[in-house]
Amino acid sequence: MEDNADKTSEARNADAQPVSDDDVYTEDGDLRSDFVERVTTALEQGDRDSLTDEVGELHESELGDLLESLDSDERGQLVTMLGSDFDFSALTEVDEAVRLEIIDAMPNERIAEGLADLDSDDAVYILEDLDQEDQDDILAKLPFTERIRLRRALDYPEDTAGRRMQTEFVAVPPFWTVGQTIDYMREDEDLPESFSQIFVVDPTFKLMGVIDLDRILRTKRKVKIEDIMRDTNYPIAAEMDQEEAAQLFEQYDLLSAAVVDKNGRLVGVLTIDDVVDVIQEEAEEDLMRMGGVGDEELSDSVRATSRSRVPWLLANLFTAFMAASVISLFEATIQEIVALAVLMPIVAGMGGNAGSQTMTVTVRALATRNLSFRNAPRIIRRECLVGLINGLIFGLLIATVAGFWFQSAEIAGIIAAAMLINMFVAALAGIVVPLILDRFGADPAVGSAVFVTTTTDIIGFFAFLGIATWWFGVS
Amino acid sequence: MEDNADKTSEARNADAQPVSDDDVYTEDGDLRSDFVERVTTALEQGDRDSLTDEVGELHESELGDLLESLDSDERGQLVTMLGSDFDFSALTEVDEAVRLEIIDAMPNERIAEGLADLDSDDAVYILEDLDQEDQDDILAKLPFTERIRLRRALDYPEDTAGRRMQTEFVAVPPFWTVGQTIDYMREDEDLPESFSQIFVVDPTFKLMGVIDLDRILRTKRKVKIEDIMRDTNYPIAAEMDQEEAAQLFEQYDLLSAAVVDKNGRLVGVLTIDDVVDVIQEEAEEDLMRMGGVGDEELSDSVRATSRSRVPWLLANLFTAFMAASVISLFEATIQEIVALAVLMPIVAGMGGNAGSQTMTVTVRALATRNLSFRNAPRIIRRECLVGLINGLIFGLLIATVAGFWFQSAEIAGIIAAAMLINMFVAALAGIVVPLILDRFGADPAVGSAVFVTTTTDIIGFFAFLGIATWWFGVS
Numbered sequence A, B: 001m002e003d004n005a006d007k008t009s010e011a012r013n014a015d016a017q018p019v020s021d022d023d024v025y026t027e028d029g030d031l032r033s034d035f036v037e038r039v040t041t042a043l044e045q046g047d048r049d050s051l052t053d054e055v056g057e058l059h060e061s062e063l064g065d066l067l068e069s070l071d072s073d074e075r076g077q078l079v080t081m082l083g084s085d086f087d088f089s090a091l092t093e094v095d096e097a098v099r100l101e102i103i104d105a106m107p108n109e110r111i112a113e114g115l116a117d118l119d120s121d122d123a124v125y126i127l128e129d130l131d132q133e134d135q136d137d138i139l140a141k142l143p144f145t146e147r148i149r150l151r152r153a154l155d156y157p158e159d160t161a162g163r164r165m166q167t168e169f170v171a172v173p174p175f176w177t178v179g180q181t182i183d184y185m186r187e188d189e190d191l192p193e194s195f196s197q198i199f200v201v202d203p204t205f206k207l208m209g210v211i212d213l214d215r216i217l218r219t220k221r222k223v224k225i226e227d228i229m230r231d232t233n234y235p236i237a238a239e240m241d242q243e244e245a246a247q248l249f250e251q252y253d254l255l256s257a258a259v260v261d262k263n264g265r266l267v268g269v270l271t272i273d274d275v276v277d278v279i280q281e282e283a284e285e286d287l288m289r290m291g292g293v294g295d296e297e298l299s300d301s302v303r304a305t306s307r308s309r310v311p312w313l314l315a316n317l318f319t320a321f322m323a324a325s326v327i328s329l330f331e332a333t334i335q336e337i338v339a340l341a342v343l344m345p346i347v348a349g350m351g352g353n354a355g356s357q358t359m360t361v362t363v364r365a366l367a368t369r370n371l372s373f374r375n376a377p378r379i380i381r382r383e384c385l386v387g388l389i390n391g392l393i394f395g396l397l398i399a400t401v402a403g404f405w406f407q408s409a410e411i412a413g414i415i416a417a418a419m420l421i422n423m424f425v426a427a428l429a430g431i432v433v434p435l436i437l438d439r440f441g442a443d444p445a446v447g448s449a450v451f452v453t454t455t456t457d458i459i460g461f462f463a464f465l466g467i468a469t470w471w472f473g474v475s
Helices: A002-007 A033-044 A048-055 A060-069 A072-085 A088-093 A096-104 A108-116 A120-127 A132-140 A144-154 A178-187 A213-217 A242-252 A272-290 A302-328 A331-336 A339-367 A376-406 A409-439 A444-472 B002-007 B033-044 B048-055 B060-069 B072-085 B088-093 B096-104 B108-116 B120-127 B132-140 B144-154 B178-187 B213-217 B242-252 B272-290 B302-328 B331-336 B339-367 B376-406 B409-439 B444-472
Strands: A197-201 A207-212 A256-260 A266-271 B197-201 B207-212 B256-260 B266-271
Touching: A033 A048, A033 A060, A033 A072, A048 A072, A060 A072, A060 A088, A060 A096, A060 B242, A072 A096, A088 A096, A088 A120, A108 A120, A108 A132, A108 A144, A120 A132, A120 A144, A132 A144, A144 A266, A178 A213, A178 B213, A197 A213, A197 A266, A207 A213, A207 A256, A213 B178, A213 B213, A242 A256, A242 A272, A242 B060, A242 B272, A266 A272, A272 A339, A272 A444, A272 B242, A272 B272, A272 B339, A302 A331, A302 A444, A302 B339, A302 B376, A331 A339, A331 A444, A331 B339, A339 A376, A339 A409, A339 A444, A339 B272, A339 B302, A339 B331, A339 B339, A339 B444, A376 A409, A376 B302, A409 A444, A444 B339, B033 B048, B033 B060, B033 B072, B048 B072, B060 B072, B060 B088, B060 B096, B072 B096, B088 B096, B088 B120, B108 B120, B108 B132, B108 B144, B120 B132, B120 B144, B132 B144, B144 B266, B178 B213, B197 B213, B197 B266, B207 B213, B207 B256, B242 B256, B242 B272, B266 B272, B272 B339, B272 B444, B302 B331, B302 B444, B331 B339, B331 B444, B339 B376, B339 B409, B339 B444, B376 B409, B409 B444
Parallel strands: none
Antiparallel strands: A197 A207, A256 A266, B197 B207, B256 B266
């Protein structure tokens, strides 16, 4: 097992030695402007010493924040001036656009040097966005063991556990004693800074069990490893989707988990800190998708941003014309009673708002797996009831205001009925649309909003103008 | 330090011994219906043995999922039938409404018994939702040390690090050797199942440093604790807001952190698994607030749901009437050219969609602290440009369709101009509104949607109908 000594997993508590939080951030969590100014001044004056003073001791995430708040030119200057003092792990803390900009400006030799210092998961995170040619070239410049290790992770598809795992870990044979294991850890100079579990493997590297460090500490020296190891309850398949892996971490409050290949051989370890990022990205994705912005980032260019937003606007435009054509069915009625044109956006809009309330709850419940086909009927019933009740409340409210405004009990009655209908339909659409999308394997966060507001617009206009046309007998 | 031996922190790797995942969940992550049926059958028949067979070995989160998917009656039966075998930690895994329903049905003696087995953070999580009287009564029924420990956490305000921390931890004096520390851990029978750090404190319990377990393992027995302890870079004040603490964990990839009181005395430890929940709640909150649903849960009653949604609908109603009154300014024009009534929702709606795209990006960037006053001007410029470009694209597109539809180059020109104006305003409002709300300490996720859509509705109607009125010269 000797050759694994220098590849043990590295947890993050030990290497966190940043400048105190107060030094670079304001109370609101923004970077302090005087700090950023000192950095830009040093950059302008080409003053490498004061630059190193300012940023040399920064934590990777602080350096990442700094990079993001600098202009494009300044970023390049900073990386160049720092030279080999530049901490590549900061690149895992910035937006993809910023990362690619910095990486693209560097020769591959320099990238290979920088990556060699990183944990394998961080190196893979940076490498995976590059094109195949650059990837191969950079890998070829790395030492053999590094190359093999990164290649192993990169061979797994994007967004799998295999891509996110660390390929460094500590593994010992089952027949060692606790004493042997402790001595091995005491004497081996190449051990990494920090790790929280030791894996037990057979000679073919098949995973046999796992031991938490505290268990080792609490056990007498002569006890055998195989007698205190426990089952790994959740060995994660390397091909597993990272979201699925994150859900296992969440559900069972795991701190780390072994990653195994198809033959049950240990290939890496997935740790909670990588998973936290996945969990956050997940929740963010839902928010962004529901708002009609894909995986846009703040540092994207005008052109990229504009283009990425067009599809959603196009989809909405299509449905807007559908709603407009519903209105055009009733042109004669509107010409006779213009009040209808004034009030119709209220009916459609309130339906849209009510629908998106229900839809938000539904999308989130689907994402967190709180909503399933077993409890769906109960929740649909509840939403429909809520829709009816709020339809009644707002129907009456709007009827009162509209009745006084246009001095017409008829209009009041018509808008009340239309509101009741549309709020009920909104509730039904708000829950049924995401459920159906989910059932057919589509992402409910992406498509729901368009379908739901289309429904509420069309039903809103149709109910309001239709009832009015019927009541007033306009042909 | 003897009296701390049984209060050491408990990480979660070791106690996770649930039924294999495949047994209770389908591939989609829902509970298997045949499993739920076996449970409900056992409940109906009052068959305690088969009930225990089915649920006795479940992980707390699996039992929680089961509770949520049962009917209200069945939940009560299950808890009653399991009796003292019911694992109270499952209550930390269910919605608040379900938790309160189960707890309210229990006598306080029974609750006190159940809580005594839990970690302090889980016990506090359950206790904090109860009213003061019940809390006091249950605390009074607990053993002295338990009571003191829970009281200490409950004394900190809601949503602070002090509320979320575990008050169990391992602490040793700095003058001990590594050997003494290991022997202490080997011999003390009362040590908890798992922990990953040891804290170093002075006789007044003032925090002096921290040692990760792997460091202990790699150090020779005769070395003194004070020589290998490291600074706790991020001791978290017990009064710190839990979100702020979660941000520290995220930013610095922490796995656990000491929680200290105002005098720097160690009072507990905050672990990543508690923080993961906070991070997820955070991201969810933004999503829910932007969708106009507060901290609603799937298990809330019809009445609670209906009531919680009224305020947002009311705010939207108010703004809908404002938009309607803009339309009513142009009644004469609409009566003359009904096509305007057909097309005006398109102008307003597309503006609303574009605005909410920008707003979504802005709200998320503010929440993740990627947007600050330093880079705001750059982002505002970008958004305005994107708004102009997409305004041009969609203005031309809509003009073409509308022009052919109504056979009028005039209407085409008017709608193109109105679209350009409204998409620009939408972009500006989408970024400036959340920024201003954030600046004044309001939550941008709550208010932005209402303000942004009001702006795009009003400007959309005003620009389209106003230009038309001016062009066609209707008085």
